[in-house]
Amino acid sequence: MSIFASGIGSTATAYRDGKILVVPSGTSLPSICVKCGEPSGKSLIKTFRWHSPWLYLLILPGLLFYVIAALVVQKKARIDVPFCGSHRSWRTRMNMAGAVLLIGSLPTSFLLASLEVNGGVTALIAVAIAFFGLIVLAIVGSSFSPVYIDETCAKFKGAGEKFLSLLPRGAASPMVASKQ
Ligand SMILES: [Zn+2]
Numbered sequence: 001m002s003i004f005a006s007g008i009g010s011t012a013t014a015y016r017d018g019k020i021l022v023v024p025s026g027t028s029l030p031s032i033c034v035k036c037g038e039p040s041g042k043s044l045i046k047t048f049r050w051h052s053p054w055l056y057l058l059i060l061p062g063l064l065f066y067v068i069a070a071l072v073v074q075k076k077a078r079i080d081v082p083f084c085g086s087h088r089s090w091r092t093r094m095n096m097a098g099a100v101l102l103i104g105s106l107p108t109s110f111l112l113a114s115l116e117v118n119g120g121v122t123a124l125i126a127v128a129i130a131f132f133g134l135i136v137l138a139i140v141g142s143s144f145s146p147v148y149i150d151e152t153c154a155k156f157k158g159a160g161e162k163f164l165s166l167l168p169r170g171a172a173s174p175m176v177a178s179k180q
Helices: 053-059 063-073 085-114 119-143
Strands: 003-005 015-017 020-024 043-050 075-082 145-149 153-157
Touching: 043 145, 043 153, 053 063, 075 145, 085 119, 119 145
Parallel strands: 003 075
Antiparallel strands: 015 020, 020 153, 043 075, 145 153
8 A cells, every 4th residue: 555645845746637637746736726726725634545446346246345455455645635715614514514414314213213203214214314415425525536546646636727727737748838
């Protein structure tokens, strides 16, 4: 397992490859919100995990195979992600709402049971609330998420056009800045 960290003395710069943000190991991102391009306050230090999508095939023989393999081969990248105040608080609010729904599904089912609501209906409501919580968490997770990580770079989707437009373009040669 490898860990990749941003911000350690290096001359590499982050660049865009179409809509994808490419962060070579050792790069710091500019202090601009990745979503809207406004000046960012404090960066969110986040560890992203990624593995090849092929690994999901292991869910077929068994979830446990997949979980073990994913833990072994997943790549991690620790990145300081710049967010403005409003995008930061959106993330916080959504994460809290998702967690409250997920955790709240259990007391809700107890409450409904105590009100002598039909068991099947209670279970259905509890599962629906938990599922909705997972969807909310997935929306936050996918709003800025890795599409590739290895020892040399991490690639993300979800960065805003205004942020990307401030970065050099390049796929093969990250050092070539061509403003169009
Ligand atoms: Zn923003």
